[in-house]
Structures are given as C-alpha cells and as structure tokens.
Amino acid sequence: MKRLNLKWPLTIVASLLAIFIFVIPLYGATVYSFKGNGGKGHSWVNYQWLIHADGFYPSLFTSLKLAVLAAAFNLILMVPTMVYLNLKGQRFKPLVDFLCILPLIIPVVSLAIGAQVAMPKFLQNTQYELVFFFVIIALPFTYRALDTSLQTVALKTLVEASRSLGASWTRTITRVIVPAIRSGITGALFLTFALSIGEYTITSLLHWETFPTWTVVAAQQNILGAIAISVFSFVGAIALLSAIALFSKRGLQRVEVEE
Amino acid sequence: MSKKDRASSTLELRDVSRHFGSVKALDGLNLTVNPGELVALLGPSGCGKTTALRIVAGLETATSGELLVNGERYNETPANQRDMGMVFQSYSLFPNLTVSENIDYGLRARKIDSEKRAKKVTEMLELVSLASKAKAFPHQLSGGQQQRVALARALAIQPRVLLLDEPLSALDAQVRGQIREEIRRIQLDLGITTLFVTHDQEEAMAISDRVGVMSHGQLEQIDKPIALYNNPATPFVASFVGLANRIPAEITAKGKARVLNQKVDILESAEQFVAGEKVNVIIRPESLELVSESDSDATRGIVALKSFLGPLTKVGIAVEGAPLIHLHISSREVRKLEIGEKIAFKISSDEVMAERA
Numbered sequence: 001m002k003r004l005n006l007k008w009p010l011t012i013v014a015s016l017l018a019i020f021i022f023v024i025p026l027y028g029a030t031v032y033s034f035k036g037n038g039g040k041g042h043s044w045v046n047y048q049w050l051i052h053a054d055g056f057y058p059s060l061f062t063s064l065k066l067a068v069l070a071a072a073f074n075l076i077l078m079v080p081t082m083v084y085l086n087l088k089g090q091r092f093k094p095l096v097d098f099l100c101i102l103p104l105i106i107p108v109v110s111l112a113i114g115a116q117v118a119m120p121k122f123l124q125n126t127q128y129e130l131v132f133f134f135v136i137i138a139l140p141f142t143y144r145a146l147d148t149s150l151q152t153v154a155l156k157t158l159v160e161a162s163r164s165l166g167a168s169w170t171r172t173i174t175r176v177i178v179p180a181i182r183s184g185i186t187g188a189l190f191l192t193f194a195l196s197i198g199e200y201t202i203t204s205l206l207h208w209e210t211f212p213t214w215t216v217v218a219a220q221q222n223i224l225g226a227i228a229i230s231v232f233s234f235v236g237a238i239a240l241l242s243a244i245a246l247f248s249k250r251g252l253q254r255v256e257v258e259e
Numbered sequence: 260m261s262k263k264d265r266a267s268s269t270l271e272l273r274d275v276s277r278h279f280g281s282v283k284a285l286d287g288l289n290l291t292v293n294p295g296e297l298v299a300l301l302g303p304s305g306c307g308k309t310t311a312l313r314i315v316a317g318l319e320t321a322t323s324g325e326l327l328v329n330g331e332r333y334n335e336t337p338a339n340q341r342d343m344g345m346v347f348q349s350y351s352l353f354p355n356l357t358v359s360e361n362i363d364y365g366l367r368a369r370k371i372d373s374e375k376r377a378k379k380v381t382e383m384l385e386l387v388s389l390a391s392k393a394k395a396f397p398h399q400l401s402g403g404q405q406q407r408v409a410l411a412r413a414l415a416i417q418p419r420v421l422l423l424d425e426p427l428s429a430l431d432a433q434v435r436g437q438i439r440e441e442i443r444r445i446q447l448d449l450g451i452t453t454l455f456v457t458h459d460q461e462e463a464m465a466i467s468d469r470v471g472v473m474s475h476g477q478l479e480q481i482d483k484p485i486a487l488y489n490n491p492a493t494p495f496v497a498s499f500v501g502l503a504n505r506i507p508a509e510i511t512a513k514g515k516a517r518v519l520n521q522k523v524d525i526l527e528s529a530e531q532f533v534a535g536e537k538v539n540v541i542i543r544p545e546s547l548e549l550v551s552e553s554d555s556d557a558t559r560g561i562v563a564l565k566s567f568l569g570p571l572t573k574v575g576i577a578v579e580g581a582p583l584i585h586l587h588i589s590s591r592e593v594r595k596l597e598i599g600e601k602i603a604f605k606i607s608s609d610e611v612m613a614e615r616a
Contacts, residue, residue: 166369
C-alpha cells in the first residue's frame with residue numbers, strides 16, 4: 001500500500017498555527033504599540049512613555065542581573081553534576097531525574113514559601129534569593145538539555161584519554177567536556193536566562209520588583225504602553241538570545257583547515 | 260625522539276585481582292613487561308585483559324595486588340600522574356581540537372614551554388606521517404589517520420609505558436595491517452615498554468615480543484608467539500591460539516590415545532587420564548597430512564569444504580563419528596580436490612594435547 005505523504009499537509013498546518021499563534025498577535029501588538037494618543041495615528045509616544053516611566057531601568061537591570069546570575073549559577077551547579085552522573089553516578093540518575101522534575105510538579109506557592117524557609121539566612125530577604133528560585137524552576141529544562149548533550153558524546157573515553165594524558169579534572173572539564181557539550185550548555189543557558197527574565201509568580205509572591213512585576217503594574221496605567229512593553233520585551237529577549245547564540249557559535253568556529 | 264630520550268621502564272603486576280561484586284574480572288594476575296618489550300594480552304571477551312590494562316592506566320582500581328613501575332608502587336597514583344600513554348579502541352581524539360592541538364594536549368597539561376611543545380608536536384606528526392594534517396579536525400580524518408594521531412598523542416608525553424587497548428579493532432583489514440606494522444616500527448624505534456590488549460591472535464602474534472593468553476581473569480601462558488603456538492601449556496591455549504581440531508579420542512595407556520583409529524602420543528599435562536577414559540585431543544591443521552587411500556593406517560573421509568586463504572586452502576573433511584576436521588593444504592595442490600571426493604589423512608604430529616571430554 002502506498003504511504004501517504006504528509007510532509008506538505010503538516011508543513012501547511014504548522015505554518016498556519018505559527019501564523020495564528022505568533023505572527024498575527026505579534027503583528028497586532030506591534031501596530032498597536034505605535035498608535036498615537038487616544039489610539040489615533042502612528043507615533044513613538046508609547047515607547048517614549050516606556051523609557052521615561054518610573055522603575056523601568058531599575059527593574060530591567062534587576063531582571064537582567066538576576067537572570068545572568070541564575071544562568072551562571074545553574075551551569076556551575078549542573079555541568080559538573082551532570083558529568084559526574086553520566087560518568088560515575090549512573091545509579092543516582094533516576095533519583096536526580098525525579099528531583100529535577102519536582103519543580104514542574106510542586107505548586108509555585110508551596111515552592112516559594114518552602115524554599116524561602118530553607119534558604120540560608122544571609123540570602124533571605126535579599127533580591128538574590130530569587131536567583132535560587134530561578135535556578136530551581138529552570139532545573140527540569142537544564143537537566144534535559146545537558147543530559148541529552150552528554151549522551152551524544154563518548155564522555156567516558158574522552159575523560160579517560162584526557163586523564164591518561166596528565167590533565168587534571170578542572171582541565172578535563174574546561175578543555176574537553178565543555179567544548180564537547182557546548183550545544184547543551186548553550187541550550188541550558190538560554191532556557192535559564194529566558195525563564196529567569198520572564199519569571200513573575202514567585203517574584204510577585206515574594207514582593208520583589210523585577211521587570212515582569214513592574215510591567216504588570218505599569219500596564220495598569222497605560223494600555224498602549226503595556227503593549228509597547230510586550231513588544232519591547234519580545235524584541236529585547238530575541239536580541240539577547242541571538243547575541244548569546246552568536247557568541248557561542250563564534251567560540252566554536254575554528255581556523256579553516258588547510259588541506 | 261629516540262631511544263636515548265627515554266628510560267624504558269619495567270612494568271610488573273603482582274597477584275593483581277579485580278572483583279566486581281561476585282565476578283572476578285582479574286584473579287591473581289602476575290605479569291612482568293621488560294624494558295622496551297611489547298607484550299600482548301590475548302584472550303576472549305571477558306577474560307580480564309582490558310581490566311588489567313585499565314588498572315595499569317589508573318582508570319580502574321585493583322581489589323588486591325601490586326602494580327609496580329621500575330619497582331615503584333603505583334597502585335595509589337592517580338591516572339593523570341602515572342605517565343602512561345594510552346591508545347583507545349575508539350581513538351578518543353578530542354573533537355574540538357585540531358590534530359596538532361590533540362598531540363599538544365598532554366604537553367600543555369605538563370606545563371612545558373611553548374617552543375618545546377611546538378617542536379615535539381612537529382616531531383610526532385612526522386613520526387606518524389601526518390604533518391600535512393596538522394590543522395585538520397578529527398572528523399576530517401580517516402579511521403587509520405585518527406588512530407595514528409591517537410598514537411602520536413600518547414607518545415608525545417614520553418610515557419613510561421605505552422598502553423594499547425585494542426587499537427586496531429575499529430579499522431578495516433587493510434588499514435589494520437598497515438597501522439599494526441607502524442605501531443611495531445615506532446615501538447622498536449623508540450624502545451618503549453608496551454602493553455597491548457587484543458582479542459585478535461594474528462595481531463598479537465605479528466607484532467609482540469611475547470604474548471600472554473588470558474582466560475577467566477588469569478594468565479594461562481605467556482611466551483614468545485612461536486613457542487605459544489608450538490608448545491601450548493594448556494588445552495585452552497592450544498585451542499585459542501591458532502586453528503585447532505578438537506577430536507574425540509580414548510586413552511589407551513599412560514601417554515597414549517586412540518583417535519580416528521590412529522595411535523597418538525599425548526603430551527603430559529596437569530590432568531591425569533586413565534586407560535579407557537574418553538578425552539578430546541587437540542590437533543592443529545598442519546599436523547594432519549593427506550596420504551594415499553591405500554594406506555591402511557589412514558583415516559578416511561569426504562571433502563566437505565574448501566576455504567581459499569591465499570597460499571593455503573583450509574579443507575574440511577567429514578569423518579564418521581567426528582566433527583568436521585580441518586587441515587591446510589597448498590592452494591596449488593587443492594585444485595585437484597573436489598567437494599564430495601574421498602580422501603585419506605594421517606596424524607603426523609608425534610604429540611598432541613588432550614583434555615577431559
């Protein structure tokens with residue numbers, strides 16, 4: 001029996017979904033963000049309002065700072081852990097797998113309150129406590145990204161080769177493992193950064209002001225301004241992630257081989 | 260790099276055991292590799308040869324026993340401080356580094372200054388004839404080239420002992436032969452003490468000074484290849500090294516057996532047999548010779564198989580009451596034989612090995 005060729009129908013369905021879910025709302029938001037006062041004409045007035053709004057820069061800076069810290073902390077924590085699990089701690093993997101899924105299962109309220117109680121005293125009631133929450137909520141995603149990447153390389157023999165050549169563990173991780181799993185690390189970095197910079201629930205529950213919580217308050221004052229914030233956030237996030245991707249890719253690019 | 264550049268080391272394993280739960284991967288292994296010697300550990304999968312190599316490399320820990328290099332105990336020395344150059348079956352080149360950088364890796368780890376490093380890398384590239392591929396990445400090389408880079412990388416650090424873990428297994432037959440000879444040439448040139456693990460007896464016999472045959476975590480016999488082939492110490496060695504016919508026989512008296520209606524002398528071994536006992540005798544194909552059908556002492560059979568092996572052809576003879584018996588005949592002579600043809604042969608060896616059936 002001849003198999004049905006579903007390539008084109010699926011492509012069309014996916015394209016239509018993408019248009020309805022992403023393109024039309026984004027197009028609409030962009031058009032509205034340029035509406036003038038009273039919704040008439042086109043102007044930059046909403047963006048001017050945005051950049052002059054109280055709390056815009058401090059909240060944006062706080063979010064960026066916390067997202068960078070969360071991404072860095074997550075990698076420092078997860079890369080050696082995942083390498084250990086894949087090299088020597090295979091028997092612990094199911095347990096860690098389960099633990100890393102918990103942030104998706106536990107209600108955010110319980111997580112926020114429970115984790116805050118367990119947080120070291122010196123971090124409690126400082127905005128840096130959010131870094132640890134961001135790391136926790138990003139765990140299920142970073143775990144998968146790094147694990148998938150580690151599964152694709154011959155980790156054990158690469159490590160053994162490095163060690164037998166006289167390299168320390170630090171050198172083995174930085175010079176051999178990290179470059180070998182760069183795609184997974186970039187993925188983990190993206191996910192942690194994106195989740196952290198957009199996190200609202202925990203931040204709001206703990207009464208901190210970051211860019212998402214500021215956005216909610218600011219949006220109540222100016223609806224077209226709120227749309228401008230959304231477009232700004234979207235474009236900003238895409239620009240930042242593209243910059244990281246570009247940076248990461250450049251790191252991988254090597255001198256062309258002389259044959 | 261020449262022989263003068265390195266002091267060849269003696270490697271000793273004394274009563275080394277490695278247990279994984281109730282499994283004894285190594286069971287009291289004793290082995291000495293003399294300076295500049297290439298010793299192969301040969302054996303079937305699971306015999307413990309790779310475990311032994313990994314213990315020497317520091318990638319595995321011995322449950323008991325001692326590992327000595329030039330008389331110095333190495334059991335507790337971490338892998339990165341052992342100065343052992345290791346070549347892996349799967350090449351294990353660092354994919355993000357060029358050929359030069361791969362060779363340079365161990366030198367950098369030793370914090371050698373850049374000028375000396377560059378000189379050593381060039382020297383190693385020339386040694387393995389890959390100077391033109393210095394800036395290539397591993398994925399741009401063939402399997403044989405990758406393994407030569409791995410060899411150069413292992414040798415660049417001027418290791419005390421070179422460890423080869425089935426380095427030819429992933430290569431095709433033609434390249435395998437070339438690399439095998441290259442390894443031996445370089446090993447002899449540098450005079451480096453080498454431990455080579457393989458399951459391929461041809462490889463082991465071709466390039467080793469001595470071959471150790473392992474079974475169930477123990478060394479069955481270690482000797483020069485020719486001695487191992489001609490004077491196997493145990494039935495296992497006899498059957499594992501080279502092609503051997505295992506034929507049912509009966510002990511007729513002490514040191515005598517009847518096999519295929521022929522009388523043969525059997526070698527003394529640890530096993531004692533009594534008259535009338537059923538045994539298996541192990542006879543090499545070259546110990547069987549074709550004779551005239553009129554010879555009354557000969558065994559008769561039918562040609563059942565012919566496998567061309569180049570100058571020799573392996574002929575399988577079907578004999579009633581025995582498994583297919585193999586013998587080697589000159590390929591020129593074998594042309595006269597046809598499948599299904601009646602044939603007669605005699606056991607020419609004076610002494611054969613017997614094992615309990």
